[in-house]
Amino acid sequence: MSAEHVEARPGAYADSVTLMRVSAEVREADGVQAALIAMATELNLGLLPEMGFRLPPDAGPNHLLVAVRARDDTALASALAVAETALSARRLPAGAGASLATPPRTTAAAVRAGGGGLALISVPGRYAFAEAMDALEAGCDVMIFSDNVPVEQEIMLKDFAAHRGLIVMGPDCGTAIVGGVGLGFSHTLAAGPVGIVAASGTGAQQVLCLLDHAGAGVSAALGVGGRDLSAAIGGRSSRAALAALDADPGTELIVLVSKPPAAEVAAELRDFAAGLATPVLFALIGPGEPDLTAATETAIAALGLPVPAWPQWPGEVPAAPHAGFLRGLFAGGTLCDEAMVIASDRLGPIRSNIPLRPGLSLAAREPVLGTTGAGHAMIDFGDDELTMGRAHPMIDQSLRLERLAAEAADPAVSVVLLDVVLGHGAHPDPAAELGPAIAAARATGGVAVVVSLIGAASDPQGLHRQAAALQAAGADVFASNAAAARFACEKIEGAR
Amino acid sequence: MSELLRREPHIISSGLSLLAEAAREQAASVTQVDWAPPMAGTEDVLVPVLSDPRRLAANALAVERMLAVRAHLVDVAPAGATLGLQPGEFLHAGPPVSWDRAAGPLRGALMGAAVFEGLAGSPEAAAELAGRGAFALAPCHSLSAVGPMAGVISPSMWLFVLEDPATGQRTYCSLNEGLGKVLRYGAFSADVLERLGWMSGVLGPLLAAAVRRHGPVDVTAILAQMVQMGDEGHNRNRSGTLMLLRDLLPSMVESGIASGDIARAAAFIGGNDHFFLNLSMPACKLALDAARDIPAATMVVAMARNGTDFGIQVSGTGDEWFTAPALTPQGLFLGGYGPGDASPDIGDSAITETAGLGGFAMAAAPAIGALVGGTAADALATTRRMYEITLAEHPLYRVPALEFRGTPAGIDVTLVARTGILPQINTGMAGKVAGTGQVGAGLVTPPAAVFPAALRSLARSLPPRRPDEAAVSYS
Numbered sequence: 011m012s013a014e015h016v017e018a019r020p021g022a023y024a025d026s027v028t029l030m031r032v033s034a035e036v037r038e039a040d041g042v043q044a045a046l047i048a049m050a051t052e053l054n055l056g057l058l059p060e061m062g063f064r065l066p067p068d069a070g071p072n073h074l075l076v077a078v079r080a081r082d083d084t085a086l087a088s089a090l091a092v093a094e095t096a097l098s099a100r101r102l103p104a105g106a107g108a109s110l111a112t113p114p115r116t117t118a119a120a121v122r123a124g125g126g127g128l129a130l131i132s133v134p135g136r137y138a139f140a141e142a143m144d145a146l147e148a149g150c151d152v153m154i155f156s157d158n159v160p161v162e163q164e165i166m167l168k169d170f171a172a173h174r175g176l177i178v179m180g181p182d183c184g185t186a187i188v189g190g191v192g193l194g195f196s197h198t199l200a201a202g203p204v205g206i207v208a209a210s211g212t213g214a215q216q217v218l219c220l221l222d223h224a225g226a227g228v229s230a231a232l233g234v235g236g237r238d239l240s241a242a243i244g245g246r247s248s249r250a251a252l253a254a255l256d257a258d259p260g261t262e263l264i265v266l267v268s269k270p271p272a273a274e275v276a277a278e279l280r281d282f283a284a285g286l287a288t289p290v291l292f293a294l295i296g297p298g299e300p301d302l303t304a305a306t307e308t309a310i311a312a313l314g315l316p317v318p319a320w321p322q323w324p325g326e327v328p329a330a331p332h333a334g335f336l337r338g339l340f341a342g343g344t345l346c347d348e349a350m351v352i353a354s355d356r357l358g359p360i361r362s363n364i365p366l367r368p369g370l371s372l373a374a375r376e377p378v379l380g381t382t383g384a385g386h387a388m389i390d391f392g393d394d395e396l397t398m399g400r401a402h403p404m405i406d407q408s409l410r411l412e413r414l415a416a417e418a419a420d421p422a423v424s425v426v427l428l429d430v431v432l433g434h435g436a437h438p439d440p441a442a443e444l445g446p447a448i449a450a451a452r453a454t455g456g457v458a459v460v461v462s463l464i465g466a467a468s469d470p471q472g473l474h475r476q477a478a479a480l481q482a483a484g485a486d487v488f489a490s491n492a493a494a495a496r497f498a499c500e501k502i503e504g505a506r
Numbered sequence: 507m508s509e510l511l512r513r514e515p516h517i518i519s520s521g522l523s524l525l526a527e528a529a530r531e532q533a534a535s536v537t538q539v540d541w542a543p544p545m546a547g548t549e550d551v552l553v554p555v556l557s558d559p560r561r562l563a564a565n566a567l568a569v570e571r572m573l574a575v576r577a578h579l580v581d582v583a584p585a586g587a588t589l590g591l592q593p594g595e596f597l598h599a600g601p602p603v604s605w606d607r608a609a610g611p612l613r614g615a616l617m618g619a620a621v622f623e624g625l626a627g628s629p630e631a632a633a634e635l636a637g638r639g640a641f642a643l644a645p646c647h648s649l650s651a652v653g654p655m656a657g658v659i660s661p662s663m664w665l666f667v668l669e670d671p672a673t674g675q676r677t678y679c680s681l682n683e684g685l686g687k688v689l690r691y692g693a694f695s696a697d698v699l700e701r702l703g704w705m706s707g708v709l710g711p712l713l714a715a716a717v718r719r720h721g722p723v724d725v726t727a728i729l730a731q732m733v734q735m736g737d738e739g740h741n742r743n744r745s746g747t748l749m750l751l752r753d754l755l756p757s758m759v760e761s762g763i764a765s766g767d768i769a770r771a772a773a774f775i776g777g778n779d780h781f782f783l784n785l786s787m788p789a790c791k792l793a794l795d796a797a798r799d800i801p802a803a804t805m806v807v808a809m810a811r812n813g814t815d816f817g818i819q820v821s822g823t824g825d826e827w828f829t830a831p832a833l834t835p836q837g838l839f840l841g842g843y844g845p846g847d848a849s850p851d852i853g854d855s856a857i858t859e860t861a862g863l864g865g866f867a868m869a870a871a872p873a874i875g876a877l878v879g880g881t882a883a884d885a886l887a888t889t890r891r892m893y894e895i896t897l898a899e900h901p902l903y904r905v906p907a908l909e910f911r912g913t914p915a916g917i918d919v920t921l922v923a924r925t926g927i928l929p930q931i932n933t934g935m936a937g938k939v940a941g942t943g944q945v946g947a948g949l950v951t952p953p954a955a956v957f958p959a960a961l962r963s964l965a966r967s968l969p970p971r972r973p974d975e976a977a978v979s980y981s
Contacts, residue, residue, distance in 0.1 A: 023542040023543055025521060028523060071546075072543055072545075112540070112887065112891065113539070113540040114537065115539065115540055115541070115542075115894045115924075115927065116520075116541075116894060116924060116925060117518050117539055119539075119894050120537045122893070124537045126516070126518075127514075127516030127517060127518060128515055128517055128518070129518045129519075129520070130517050130520070130521075130525060130526070130529070131519075131520050131521060132520070132521030132522040132525050133541055134521075136549055137543055137549060139552075139553050140544065140549075140552050140556055140920075140924055141539075141541070143556045143557065144924075147562060151508055151510040155525060156521065166557050170557075175507055175509075176508050176510075177508040177510055188510060188511070189511075189514065189534075190532075191515055191517070191529055191532045191534040192532060194525060230511055250507070250508060253507050254508050254510055254511050255511070257507060257511075405524075434532070435528050
């Protein structure tokens with residue numbers, strides 16, 4: 011007879027990443043059958059019945075859910091003790107000495123105490139506006155890592171920032187490098203002449219990592235948010251970022267990376283860039299545009315450096331898949347876009363939750379439920395709709411691992427294309443989870459697995475160690491996402 | 507243009523601690539904000555209120571006006587003549603309340619005041635009259651007045667009259683009766699009424715003569731000094747009381763009034779550490795009244811309790827009260843009284859916290875912290891915490907233990923909602939049964955619900971925006 015504890019604790023808050031760590035720790039405790047320690051959001055409350063727990067009354071998003079089922083009362087008590095210890099361990103480290111000062115509770119308070127700078131905001135999207143406005147009022151530039159921020163709030167923030175002579179990077183800005191410090195999902199690169207403006211986190215990461223492979227350094231990488239080149243936002247932050255880099259004496263060449271932009275915004279930005287003293291290269295994903303690798307090669311040549319052969323690590327056991335469809339399972343939206351542009355040119359229409367054109371869309375819940383019968387399909391697991399209430403797939407790979415197993419079991423699927431993004435902020439060892447899953451996928455379904463591995467030499471995960479583990483699992487691994495997409499297409503074409 | 511690429515990067519991170527750790531590992535200077543979601547139900551109203559382009563300038567103006575006020579004691583006079591209060595009319599602390607809903611201490615004070623005014627032969631008879639609706643009740647705040655605890659003011663009671671010399675604005679407060687069995691704590695026994703009689707017959711006229719002879723007494727200057735002498739202007743007014751006596755005593759002696767009366771008055775004032783509270787309160791109200799009625803300002807201009815409800819008023823929403831059931835203070839009890847004897851929070855004295863004194867100046871008066879078993883370090887922490895929810899640091903009220911930093915002043919409704927930090931209030935505790943008097947002293951906060959309510963009203967007060975008008979002009 012198992013023992014169970016379900017509680018909705020008011021006034022306790024911790025971020026989702028911390029709570030996932032706590033949940034994991036509790037699940038590993040002796041005798042624990044199920045555990046969920048999470049904020050009582052609608053999504054997490056929905057998980058409770060699925061896990062066989064009863065719903066606590068009056069639970070809301072400001073409550074901390076503690077739900078544990080264990081073998082018996084003794085195991086339950088010790089599991090709850092583990093939860094308490096893990097939760098209290100999250101408290102912020104004390105400052106220097108035994109200071110009486112408590113940590114600031116708002117960005118403005120932090121600025122009063124420690125001076126201004128760059129506010130890095132990663133609170134849940136519905137709360138991001140208040141923190142960002144606070145930071146701008148306190149004279150800070152702002153990077154909003156959070157997604158799910160409404161577009162009208164983005165416009166208000168960017169207009170207020172322009173009025174104050176500040177930059178809003180984001181929302182949904184995953185990557186930046188400022189003053190040599192990589193923020194969000196990022197990399198440590200040598201200082202150098204290339205400045206990057208990116209309406210795409212993983213797009214910027216691809217360009218950064220290729221520059222790193224080529225031995226070129228960067229002055230700064232300023233994310234502007236994935237929607238900045240949309241018609242609604244109209245490139246508000248891109249202009250501010252281009253102007254800042256143009257005025258930076260360390261920047262000799264600017265590369266502007268974006269997901270597929272609104273045509274009129276792209277045209278306006280090209281006009282704006284033409285008026286700057288610093289040359290600007292555009293890497294805008296879309297048909298007829300150079301892919302990220304090609305754009306980076308142009309930048310490297312413009313700097314007078316040799317363009318290297320991009321690294322690749324062929325799978326240890328060559329795959330010979332049966333005829334079938336291509337499935338892309340991406341953590342990076344821009345990498346997904348780029349792969350779709352390349353693959354649709356060669357294989358025909360690709361369906362997706364972020365389709366290149368409207369007629370190809372998969373219904374919102376479909377990526378979670380399955381893409382069987384979709385033909386060629388690619389899913390962006392980093393899309394807002396799939397990250398609501400959970401960590402980004404570059405941190406939490408569980409949804410993608412489930413999909414990989416399901417796709418491999420689908421006899422219609424022939425090749426699975428994945429991206430693996432390393433660097434600061436990403437999963438500490440993605441290949442440790444993906445390797446066995448790839449090996450299992452290859453064994454069960456006979457599918458080929460192709461991986462684009464986005465990493466820089468100094469990444470904490472170890473670029474070559476990750477490559478070797480994925481290679482050993484049977485994946486064909488490429489440093490260039492475009493090269494990986496082309497290789498996947500060749501596999502599909504070869505299996506016909 | 508942004509200075510982002512020109513300045514040494516200092517990161518202020520709110521949200522995922524993982525991102526702050528990653529920046530720290532690259533040797534970046536990082537401050538992590540201890541962020542938590544805002545008060546439940548405020549996330550959607552925070553956005554329109556925070557994006558109101560008038561807000562920053564409105565709050566800056568509210569702060570500027572509050573800090574510019576100087577409170578001078580210019581007169582002492584009866585409430586009937588001063589406020590036009592008629593027999594049968596009573597002022598009380600807090601937001602509006604009817605006799606039916608009035609708490610024990612307020613009922614007790616009204617019963618005692620009715621007997622004092624000769625409207626009833628006994629407290630019981632007064633209660634019966636009140637129950638029949640024979641008396642008119644109004645908040646002190648509605649007539650520019652404040653009253654501690656029950657805050658009952660009747661026509662025969664004498665009032666301190668404070669004035670800002672720059673504007674001529676005035677505020678009023680009753681004279682303090684001392685501690686223990688007193689009307690403002692709901693007591694109405696014969697000795698309570700006898701003391702009130704002496705205050706109206708002797709003390710009031712004597713103080714009036716002294717103030718007129720002395721000229722205006724700078725109450726703001728005394729407040730600034732007392733904060734550096736261990737007082738916080740709410741629950742501890744010892745040095746302020748003695749400074750007032752120092753200023754007025756020569757004029758009292760010269761007034762020509764009988765020396766025996768002067769001696770009794772001097773002993774009464776000097777023996778009542780809370781005498782200056784009734785000057786601290788109207789001085790704070792005078793400062794906050796100057797910050798009223800500024801459209802879009804999110805600063806709290808009054809916090810007041812009547813023993814049943816706790817209410818706040820906000821600059822941008824006029825005279826609207828935002829109320830919720832008052833909490834019961836935690837603290838130390840007199841004699842044999844215990845937690846079960848205490849009435850819910852009561853009094854206009856939270857005007858001191860609203861202006862940056864009282865609980866907000868706790869670091870200046872660590873002795874107060876002992877009321878809840880707190881240490882001097884706790885007192886410092888309390889004041890530090892209040893900076894999180896305030897718009898300004900008071901340039902006159904400087905705390906020695908915080909390197910003479912100004913006290914946190916000007917509570918911002920949006921900051922309270924965002925941080926969930928509630929204003930800290932130091933207070934006395936009245937017995938919940940009418941007639942009991944004081945049972946203790948301690949600490950309390952407003953009920954959280956008043957702040958989301960104020961925020962919703964601020965959101966409603968925004969000028970309508972056209973649906974197609976996504977952007978706003980900040981020029």
